Amino acid sequence: MCSKVNSYLSDLSRFLTARNLQLSPTKSTATIFTNWTKEYRLELDIAVDGVKIPTVNNPKILGVTLDSLCSFSPHTTAIIAKVQSRNKILKSLAGSTWGKDKETLLATYKAIGRPVLNYAAPIWSPRCRGTQMRKLQTCQNTALRTSTGCLLMSPIEHLHNETLMLPVKEHNELHSKPCLLGCFRRNHPCGHLLGAEPPPRNIPHTTAIIAKVQSRNKILKSLAGSTWRKDKETLATYKAIGRPVLNYAAPIWSPRCRGTQMRKLQTCQNTALRTSTGCLLMSPIEHLHSETRMLPVKEHNELLSRQFLLGCFRRNHPCSHLLGAEPPPRSIKRSFLDYVDDVVQYADRTSDATDFRQVLTAIHSGAINTFTDSLPVNGVLGVKAPPIADEELQLPRETRVTLAQLRSGYCSRLNSYLSRIDPDISNICPACNESPHDTGHLFACPTNPTHLTPSSLWSDPVETARFLGLPLDDLDDNTDNPYHPNGD
Ligand SMILES: [Zn+2]
Numbered sequence: 075m076c077s078k079v080n081s082y083l084s085d086l087s088r089f090l091t092a093r094n095l096q097l098s099p100t101k102s103t104a105t106i107f108t109n110w111t112k113e114y115r116l117e118l119d120i121a122v123d124g125v126k127i128p129t130v131n132n133p134k135i136l137g138v139t140l141d142s143l144c145s146f147s148p149h150t151t152a153i154i155a156k157v158q159s160r161n162k163i164l165k166s167l168a169g170s171t172w173g174k175d176k177e178t179l180l181a182t183y184k185a186i187g188r189p190v191l192n193y194a195a196p197i198w199s200p201r202c203r204g205t206q207m208r209k210l211q212t213c214q215n216t217a218l219r220t221s222t223g224c225l226l227m228s229p230i231e232h233l234h235n236e237t238l239m240l241p242v243k244e245h246n247e248l249h250s251k252p253c254l255l256g257c258f259r260r261n262h263p264c265g266h267l268l269g270a271e272p273p274p275r276n277i278p279h280t281t282a283i284i285a286k287v288q289s290r291n292k293i294l295k296s297l298a299g300s301t302w303r304k305d306k307e308t309l310a311t312y313k314a315i316g317r318p319v320l321n322y323a324a325p326i327w328s329p330r331c332r333g334t335q336m337r338k339l340q341t342c343q344n345t346a347l348r349t350s351t352g353c354l355l356m357s358p359i360e361h362l363h364s365e366t367r368m369l370p371v372k373e374h375n376e377l378l379s380r381q382f383l384l385g386c387f388r389r390n391h392p393c394s395h396l397l398g399a400e401p402p403p404r405s406i407k408r409s410f411l412d413y414v415d416d417v418v419q420y421a422d423r424t425s426d427a428t429d430f431r432q433v434l435t436a437i438h439s440g441a442i443n444t445f446t447d448s449l450p451v452n453g454v455l456g457v458k459a460p461p462i463a464d465e466e467l468q469l470p471r472e473t474r475v476t477l478a479q480l481r482s483g484y485c486s487r488l489n490s491y492l493s494r495i496d497p498d499i500s501n502i503c504p505a506c507n508e509s510p511h512d513t514g515h516l517f518a519c520p521t522n523p524t525h526l527t528p529s530s531l532w533s534d535p536v537e538t539a540r541f542l543g544l545p546l547d548d549l550d551d552n553t554d555n556p557y558h559p560n561g562d
Contacts, residue, residue: 099125223475228482328375
């Protein structure tokens with residue numbers, strides 16, 4: 075492959091030289107993209123004008139850090155560091171009792187933090203592994219906590235509900251879909267991607283053999299019966315017609331078989347063993363195997379694989395070359411083309427610009443609705459959180475922070491929260507000694523009766539803040555309230 079690249083490079087160099095341009099070896103690097111971990115450290119023998127160019131694994135092109143295995147971990151690591159440093163800027167603008175309001179802080183995060191997480195998302199986000207995505211989400215959580223003043227213990231769903239924002243993964247998927255849809259437009263430079271073959275994947279051999287064994291288990295059942303007919307020696311029938319299917323060519327497929335598939339194979343064997351022994355469904359699998367003195371499928375196939383591998387060591391064994399061979403390629407991970415099923419329905423609406431924009435909006439609201447529907451119920455209300463009334467905007471930050479915390483159920487004004495951090499504090503109301511002292515109790519405490527309910531935290535934030543004695547600033551202060559700090 076290097077020689078092909080080299081001959082192309084010399085062609086390119088001749089082409090450029092003829093036009094008084096030059097290919098610069100010092101500014102060039104070579105990178106191999108592979109799914110074969112062993113090739114990762116390969117030194118590429120690629121030269122420009124006779125000068126060998128360095129091989130690098132993590133080139134940064136147009137702001138995306140690429141890597142040879144296309145896992146994009148180096149990219150996510152880089153942007154995590156970036157967002158973390160920008161979160162510090164956010165922190166210096168905020169403070170739970172002073173500083174900028176939620177809207178300014180969120181706008182700042184949307185301007186300096188979130189774009190880093192979204193940049194070129196269609197390229198790297200679909201291939202991003204769960205752990206990396208969770209780290210990115212943690213960065214966003216920090217920013218949202220800073221903006222709303224919510225405590226560490228408040229659930230992530232609450233943060234997104236409070237700020238009306240999508241989590242990183244959902245937001246990046248939302249960005250990937252319009253990008254894919256754009257590919258459907260005539261003459262789009264990425265249009266060829268749509269016709270491309272999907273990346274290779276393992277064809278589940280196991281699915282085929284499970285069906286086979288299941289049908290053979292029926293034969294076994296017709297031979298057996300817990301009180302009549304054949305004895306435990308039906309086992310011999312299973313070993314003759316069922317198990318060989320599970321074992322056949324096991325060294326080839328069994329080591330790559332995933333846990334779920336292997337468990338399905340095991341279930342087939344369990345059925346056969348229950349039929350043979352007459353054991354009931356509830357009897358443990360270990361019992362079945364000890365009763366029949368047989369190995370579970372995985373262990374049995376491993377045994378066969380080891381035996382086969384050992385055979386390879388024999389002189390002139392036709393498979394002996396495998397011993398020195400490179401490890402097999404890793405399975406190909408996802409790309410944004412995986413979303414094709416979601417957007418293909420819009421494919422014929424990409425030519426007209428207005429139509430196209432409408433479809434983009436449809437994708438956007440679809441993503442939001444899916445996420446909103448998936449949100450769990452609010453822990454305080456026991457139902458999904460309603461929207462927060464706009465009148466909350468009039469309140470000072472300190473008060474809005476407290477309200478946001480009370481809506482999450484975790485607030486330093488509540489002994490239910492404090493008792494979880496400090497075991498010396500008990501979860502009782504300081505006014506009436508009832509337990510628990512949670513958000514609900516503030517509205518139900520007999521010493522401070524009110525017509526307000528916990529849902530007033532959403533629907534009527536100003537009145538609720540007044541009732542709770544939270545600072546109202548320039549709004550008319552009700553100093554009659556004994557709970558108000560200025561009231562006594
Ligand atoms: Zn009370």
